[in-house]
Amino acid sequence: MRRFSITASAVLVATLAVASFAPAAIAKEWKTVRIASEGGYPPFNFMDSTGKLVGFELDLAEAMCEKANVTCTFQAQDWDGILPALLAGRYDAVIASVSITDERKKQVAFSKPYFVLPASVAVPKDSPLKDASPESLKGKTIGVQSSTVHTNYAEGVYKDSRIRLYPKQDEANTDLAGGRIDATMADKPTIMDFLKSAEGQACCKLLADIENNVEFHGEGIGIALRKEDSDLKALFDKAIAEIHADGTFDKISAKYFDYKLN
Template identity: 35%
Template sequence: MRRMKKPRRFASLRAALAALFLTSGLAGAAADNAPTPGAPQAQSPAVATTPSFWDPNRTPEKPDLSGLRQIRFLTEDDYPPFNFLLSDGQVAGFNIDLARAICVELDIACTIQRRRWDLLIPALNDNSGDAIIASLAINDETRGQVDFSGPYMLTPGRFAMQTDTTLKSASPAALADRPVAVVAGSRHEAFLKAFYPRSTLVTFETPALARNALKNGRVQALFGDAISLSYWLNGAEAAGCCAFRDGPFTDPKYFGEGVGIAVKKGNAPLRHALDYALARLAQRGVFGELYLKYFPVGPF
């Protein structure tokens, strides 16, 4: 079987997220729709908004769990804050806590095994594990190899600006003729070209260079991945220079369909059990608590 590469929309963030996470102060912690581009909705940068991926008015029906004795989760360890290693060598992160919460909700035993990223799907398909919880992107390529639970996270785009900016919003009108930093060749650049044609795009090779341009005042706004930006804004590197402005933007054409828990093709009983557990965790507020624990400056 052909091995999976890291989905392109996550690959460029791995090193940056690791550095940002380690300097954000979170590594030692006890570990909806998008607005239209012409009318983004303002959001306070000091408050993390918990996203919702489940209908709060629908009570999920509990599936038959009699045939489910345990769940062997597979994950990786180098995509903080979702998966990372503690100083004692134990794997931790949002995905790890979510997996454990699922097992508590289902009242079932579970194990969590680490694998190299490119070995996760092969390990699932050779029955070395039952489910992958490692921020695996839902797309046509991955759906051809595994089945997914419903999405439990998105990777939206967002604008950041200096905290003392005189700009009132990040609308296309407000940013007309304004310099906006973005990573060259990224989905964020494609989005700006489509919906912010009057902005002056200033492209950079890496997210770090784009962030520095905003911090140093070379540009008036930065548009990029909200997850990596949230850690930068919360960390020492940003030094309080900047904050989110408007958004988030979650158009799947540009920002993907989200991430889900992967199971072996045809394993409907486990997939239904995972969907039930995720919905119940959201209803009981557990998902929100985990989200705020790892995303104090939320990407949403």
């Protein structure tokens, strides 16, 4: 017994000695970060006349990259493939109004929320609807962008309505204007941007805001990242805190919205 104890102790000491000299895992030093955004969700992210990605989130991304002292490049990616392409390594982060949900957390990591988006419902100007309750919209056709929290919310809450899915919110807006659906549900800033457009002013109106439901809408909007890139998450978390603390977020938000985002 004594010999076994001595031998085991010696092995333990030797193991600890080797471990003490083993190189520690070194965090990646991020100098360039490749960021993807959809480019089809104004005013958050969209393409300008030259084909450049622009919008509220692109301005935020540039401010965050400056705070993090990294050079960022931007590329457009269709919404349906935006998280799979992140996981495949085509870019390092997604800044595209991605709501933080438990379901998405199974696939990717998220930064802390950089803002929280209210949701709203728009209808034709001559709509008799008085509110956006499931009872009011029973039997009605609601258009939502596919693979969004609004899809989950509409399908989970408006069980007696017909839910029509669209690749882009602009397509739902066009069908609303054309009388092919009874309502559309999206982030409030997106709905308001549509209603301020010539097409929106001519056809449609705001019906109601939707109260945030964490089960469906998530905790807020965050930067999607690969789970192994914890060092990049730390950089962005710090940058998000700084742009909120020094007024940068409010300054950028005021360029796009006439109400306060948190």
